[in-house]
Amino acid sequence: MTYQDQAPVAIISRNDESRLGTPLLVFLHGYGSNEQDLMGLSQQLPEEFTYLSVRAPLQAGPGYSWFPLTQEINYSIESVARSVEALWALLEPLSQQHSSITLLGFSQGMAMATSLARYQRDAIEAVVGLSGFAVDPKHLDLFDDAKLADKPLPMFWGRDLADPVITRDKIEYTLGWVPGHTELTSETYPQIGHSVCMEEIQDVADFLNRVVLKDK
Structure with a gap:
């Protein structure tokens, strides 16, 4: 099942006129989770934002995924492209109603967040990636990394260096990609494994x- 087969499911922190003109932060959950997973983080993040949490389109066990994975975290780049385009179709109308769009993705959600920024750089203010990776586009034309080279993406990347889930090749690709395409704030958190911690969320709030x- 894809976004084309069903209406996207999302929850928003406020859905009245008070959200108009506010900065929007979009939560993108990890593999096998759902739109409820990250919404609680909004309680620890700046109140100036409106928070939107989106459910991924594909069934994955008890939860959902943005694109299929194997145990080795391999994926079809074409399936990434389809989900990125569908996610932007959801967010594009909202971009006209908010002062900016920031993406926060955990695990596979970080792959989606960085991918959407590579597709629509001018529309994305910043990306927060937690315990995740950026995808290797191979020959995919959807990503405009040249634009990010000219206009680097402000990005926060938090992780445990010993994360047991994200495979080494994905980390190595991401480490090679970020220097030429982002203004990176990178923090590591020993012993959190494949998760987040309160210290990390405070660092995200500061970012x-x-x-x-901009401290306004």
Whole structure:
């Protein structure tokens, strides 16, 4: 099943006129999870934002995924492209109603967040990636990395160096990609494994204040 087969499911922190003109932060959950998973983080993040959490389109066990994975975290780049285009179809109308769009993705959600920024750089203010990776586009024409080289993406990347889930090849590709395409804030958190911690979320809040809100 894809976005084309069903209406996207999302929850939003406020859905009245008070959200108009506010910065929008979009939560993108990890493989096998759902739109409820990350929404609680909004309680620890700046109140100036409106928070939108989107459910991935594909069934994956008890939850959902943005694109199919194997145990080795291989994936079809074409399936990534389809989900990126569908996610942008959901967010594009909202981009006209908010002052900016920032993406926060956990695990596979980080792959989606960085991919959408590579597709629509001018529309994305910043990306927060937690315990995840950026995808190797191979011969995919959807990504415009040249634009990111000219206009680097403000990005926060938090992880445990010993993350047991994200495979080494995915980390190595991401480490090679970020220097030429992002203005990177990188932090590591020993012993969190494939998860997040309160120290990390405070660092994310600081990043959002400094980069998106600019301490206003």
